[in-house]
Amino acid sequence: MKKWIAVLLAAVMMLSLLAGCGKEEATPDQTSGSASAGTTTPAGTTKESTYTYHGTYSGVSTWSPTDWEISSEYDMLGYTVTVFYGFWMNETKDGYDIVPELAAELPVDVTAKYAGNETYGVPADATEGYAWQIKMRTNATWEDGTPITAHDVEYTLQQFLSPEMKNYRASLFYTGGTALANAEAYYNSDKAGEVILTCAADLGVAFASLSAGADGQYADADGNKAYIGWSVPVEWLYGYTLYEYSGYLTAEDYATLSGQVNEDGYIPATDETIGALFNMTSTWGETKDDLVNYMFCENIAKPITWDQVGYVEDDTYTFTVILKNPSSLFDFEMNIDNLLLVKEDLYEANKVDTGGIYKSSYGTSVDKFSSYGPYKIVSYQESKEIRFERNESWFGYSDDRYEGQYQTTGIVLQQIDEHSTQMWMFLQGNLDSVGLAAEDMEKYGTSDYVYYTPQSYTYYLSLNTGFDMLKSREVAGVNKTILTYIDFRKAMSYSFDRTDYVKSCTACSDPAFGLLNDSYICDPDTGATYRGSKYAQATLCDVYGVSSVEDLTGYNKEEASRLIQSAYDQCLADGNISETDIVEIEYHVYGTDSTYQKMVDYIQDAMLAAAEGTSLEGRIKFVLVEDQDYYTSMTNGQDDMINGAWGGAELDPYSMMICWTDPDYIMEYGFDPYQDLTISVQGEEITMSFNDWYQELYNGTYAIAELDVRNEILAGMEKGLLLNYHMIPIYSSCGASLASHRLVYGSEEYINSIVGRGGIQFMTYTMDDAQWAKYCAEQNNQLSY
Amino acid sequence: MLKYVCKRIGLGIVSLFIIMTMLFVLIRMLPNPVVAVTGGYAKQLEDMRTAWGYYDPVIVQYGIFLKNLISDFNWGFCTTVGTFLQPVEEYLASKIPATLYINVLSLIFSVPLGIIFGVIAAVFKNKWQDQAINIFIMIFISIPSFVYAVLLQYIVGFQLGWCPLIMDSGTDYFSWTMFHSAIMPVLALSFGNIAGNMRMFRAELTETLTCEYMLLARTKGLTRTQATVHHAFRNSLVPLLPSLLAQVIYVISGSLIIEQIFAVPGIGKTYLASINMRDYSVFLAISMFYVAIGLAAGILFDLSYGIIDPRIRMGGNKTNEL
Helix, strand or coil, X not given: CHHHHHHHHHHHHHHHHHHHCCCCCCCHHHHHCCCCCCCCCCCCCCCCCCCEEEEECCCCCCXXXXXXXXXXXHHHXXXXXXXXXXXXXXXXXXXXXXXXXXXXXCCEECHHHHCCCCCCCCCCCCCCCCEEEEEECCCCECCCCXXXXXXXXXXXXXXXHCCCCCCCCHHHHCCHHHCECCHHHHHCHHHCCCEEEEXXXXXXXXXHHCEECCCCCEECCCCCEEEEECCCECHHHCCCECHHHHHHCCHHHHHHHXXXXXXXXXXXXXXXXXXXXXXXXXXXXXXXXXXXXXXXXXXXXXXXXXXXXXXXXXXXXXXXXXXXXXXXXXXXXXXHHHCCCCCHHHHHHCEEECCCCXXXXXXXXXXXXXXXXXXXXXXXXXXXXXXXXXXCCCHHHHCHHHCCCCCCCEEEEECCCCHHHHHHHHHHCCCCEEECCHHHHHHHCCCCCEEEEEEEEEEEEEECCCHHHHHHCCCCCEECHHHHCHHHHXXXXXXXXXXXXXXXXXXXXXXXCCCCCCCCEEECCCCEECCCCHHHHHHHHHHHCXXXXXXXXXXXXXXXXXXXXXXXXXXXXXXXXXXXXXXXXXXXXXXXXXXXXXXXXXHHHHHHHHHCCCCCCCCEEEEEEECCCHHHHHHCCCCCEEEEEECCCCXXXXXXXXHHHCCCCCCCCCCCCCCEEEEXXXXXXXXXXXXXXXXXXXXCCCCCCCHHHHHHHHHHHHHHHHCCCCEEEEEEEXXXXXXXXXXXXXXXXXXXXXXXXXXXXXXXXXXCHHHHHHHHHHCCCCCCC | CHHHHHHHHHHHHHHHHHHHHHHHHHHHHCCCHHHHCCCCCHHHHHHHHHHCCCCCCHHXXXXXXXXXXXXXXXXXXXXXXXXXXXEHHHHHHHHHHHHHHHHHHHHHHHHHHHHHHHHHHHXXXXXXXXXXXXXXXXXXXXXXXXXXXXXXXXXXXXXXXXXXXXXCCCCXXXXXXXXXXXXXXXXXXXXXXXXHHHHHHHHHHHHHHCCHHHHHHHHCCCCHHHHHHHHHHHHHHHHHHHHHXXXXXXXXXXXXXXXXXXXXXXXXXXXXXXXHCCXXXXXXXXXXXXXXXXXXXXXXXXXXXXXXXXXXXXXXXXXXXX
């Protein structure tokens, strides 16, 4: 009997599996479920039609406005909130319009009303930029229909800055463009009455006012002891610690400082420790006055109440924010969009004591979040799937300004880690867009459905030009110091065709010739790019020796050969290379995968080709070295070449110069940012160091200069850097994706980093879900792109 | 026997404690993730980590952890992995079902098939049936599971369209759509196990079939089938059963890549993320989950010998030993 039961069991299992493999028509809706039909009808939509966007996401932990950390979390918020001022794709699809959304009208500068207000610290002579009044629309509601008022704004700001919660996004409102008056002190008010250590610079303590006490430790005029921060974040070092910069200290100074660190990470400031610190900072061009930025003085934390923070509720739907620092209208409109609201009852109900602080689990599940944007979350399975539906309580669906927008009635995002899986699902019609990898480009690179999205990052070869460090790493028969000869570096720049390089080695990048690419907008009002300015174009023409940017290739093999020979002759004459030495350049990369191998092979082949017929023919070798800390290695001169890249801050190209002129940022060992640079500014030749140029451009004389002047200086700095050839631009990164047959973006062309192609707001579909499912089935769920 | 079981459980608890202590210390020795954060958020992270005691001496942290664990069975809460602030034990409880679902189905599928084909191979030793099964064994043992996972996904899921490419969302594990979507991950997990079971059972049964008592059974008048089923089969299970228990551990810990390929919202891929993202609580809880299963399985292995083969006695005095 038992044997028959066993046989029967096995047979049932086999049959069930075989039955499970039976073919049936897979339609997109089988994986998506059905999105609820909208109750209002945007243009082109019928009441019966549903348009469900199927996409992927990379995982979220929380989408709470006060605690989100990664971009996919912010993307989730993006569907469910309404910002005060929307940056909408304009009618001509070449820029944006700033449109009040949660706000009823544009912000009003009411600085005059608060000028001289001691509570908020607004200067008496301030006339603009400190205080902004926002009138909110009166018909905005949460998804349950509760009206949104100025009280919600106040409650949200209180939570952002709560000293009891220490929320991740708190600094959005105590530093930067929307730092409220007294917000930082309020955030730290849990330490009120305690002796705390505060950065001496923030306390307004001048270095000259510090003096050594009987025990040798420095103190301020009131006798408050001073310390040097060692393993604590230092704002002057952009939040890094001095310890992380200890590589710049001599061994003796390191021993002096590290030997006196107390358990809290501070070093008593004495003649000895200050001297050791200054030995390092002076090499960065800093003065003794700058030392207060590394020093911390004891002081009693002052109690700050919410009333003293720069927020005033004028009436139920009007509020004013008073800023720590003045802001332009554009910056304010842009930055205030960081203020995403939380719903008080839900936020409070989900607060828990997590030990020393309270945290709220708001934004971690459907029932712990409330939408006030075009979509609401209807289901969420951690690390699997999120579903959105239209939020019918959203004011926009009954507002004429939104007519024809938000055709999408539902959104389904799935976490699919494997690219191949994503691709097959897309080809079956189960996803509406998919990102492309390098291996996809051959097949889909020229598809009618491919979209390229430029990114701000420009990749370049970063070269070590420090003679001593290169020399110290040479072994018998190997030369590296030829990298210190500018002709050799220039030859590298001329040796390869960037257009061919990006085709051969990257997925879909654009060749790069400058340090800043087309993503950088120098005039937010018009959307004009820095790269499009006459000064930026002239820089590239001058550097690459062409008369027009249209002629740029960066490739000149004959010139490269001449320069190789020239560099070799100089190097030989200086006794730095022998007639049999091989030039070996170590190319440090994060991982030695095929992509990097392709890159190094390409560069080696190009240089070998350029060296043909010269004394270095066959004597140049590039070696790929895996180094997961390659940035640090380059900063310390421990490698010869890496791939450098900087990006971000697309609306402020001037700020980007910090990356290449500030010692705290510069990666290329051997480059001295304090060397002189002469720039012609409106016809006047002015000379100062690279670093000073940056300071003057960003914080000093030229910070508020005319756009034309600022562009001229920026282009002059870029030219100075490029002509040093310690950074050789190669390509600008670019993302590529496929859109499904039914998807239509607001703009076919990528407009800029602010509006992209119009986003989901302007996205439309040529087929609704039912038509799409039928269409995919007709194609046997094997769509062709 | 009871004394032996108690002793093993006691030793298991001690081992668990030692491993937990080591893991607690080791994960905290990894570099501080705050160092890599820029943009002004480092301070808030520092403040949070300070409040949560991450900068206290490790021994103090461990004391607090043990206190919470013993008094409330509180393993902490998710910080960077999973759902923010969700109690870890609750989070793991939400992840385990998906992992168990595909692994239990895989076991249900692979064990009988492995045994059936193993019997066929042994009975038809050196005949074409045996050769065919041996080829199957060679292929599926030597190829890693993620290879045929991708092949299955491409051929069965994409080209033929017989099964969904990824596992269905939701928690309705007894629905047809969920079972349908789990077929490919289950098959991918099963191939290696089927081949392993076949190989082992074939070897055991082949050896058993050549024993003298089998000859005696045949001379008593039993048919070949009767002798095989009643005498050889059970004896061949003795070494197989412990290995089946080991497979329970293997499939749970080894499903990381399968979970990733088929988007199974299980515990496997969470584990790696907890290390990379320094979620101490999640890492420790998952680690201890695996360790506890491993230790429990070890005890079960040993006990199972005695149950399968009554001649084997565990932990008894010398008079009970063979």
